[in-house]
Amino acid sequence: MSSSRFLAFAVLLASGPSVAVEPPWGEGKNLGQRMTLERTAVCTDGRGHYVTATSIPGRGQVQVFYGDGKRFTQVPLAPNHFYIPPGAFLDPRFSNPEANSNVNNSGLDLRPYSYVKADLKANTCAVTCGTRTTSLTLVEPGKARDLLLKATYGVSPQKFEPHALLRDTKGQYYLVERNTAASGQKGYRIFIGPRGRLKPQQMLNVVADSKGEIFSTKQGDLQLVLDREQPSLWIVRKRRMELRSVPVEQNLQLIYNELGVYTGARLGTPCDDL
Known part of the structure; x- marks a missing residue:
């Protein structure tokens, strides 16, 4: 691999400044x-945390922003699905075990969704993260309008998301992340290690196609092969070890709360603080 390509990948690992977005208004x-x-609706807990909720006409969705009243980040919309309530957003750190884990056998899992529920007519607002609900106060309309027009808005701070998770027979995990759509970039990161102690690896993406991906160190002595049809492999020089694929969607709590990669990370949702 050329040194310039390796440098480009290293730069990709760093999160850049938040990209400005235009709010719905x-x-x-x-x-x-x-x-x-x-x-x-603009809601606050009175301690410097603000949540906005805007219904999107004709879509049954609610766009949420979260911030300190001066700077807000856009919370990615949940899929536009009949069973996902308006105001819902994905935050895998929290789970509601009583929510439906497989709606109508469609594979839709509602457990990792949190949500904002604001009612301007009833003058109520609350954020639910997993099983915890925090009541908020609606900001008076005139003050809310001034706050919204003066504030700045950016995309979600989460630049990477889980792409694949694998495990060997000794309990070592292999986590592959990819850039989120909000990051405006395309790339991957690799973390390897036992639960709670995964470490980043300096590996390049050398192959990416419909059959899978191959990642390699600069010298090629270590390779991680993700295969969509055959067993995935961890290759150390000439020694090959098959890896078991661990479904990402069914293991979000494990990935975000137990592997150590996301420990202390802020995802830009109300659940960061509320």
């Missing part, structure tokens, strides 16, 4: 933007 100048402002 824009600058509040035209009628449509002003109407959006009026239906946007």
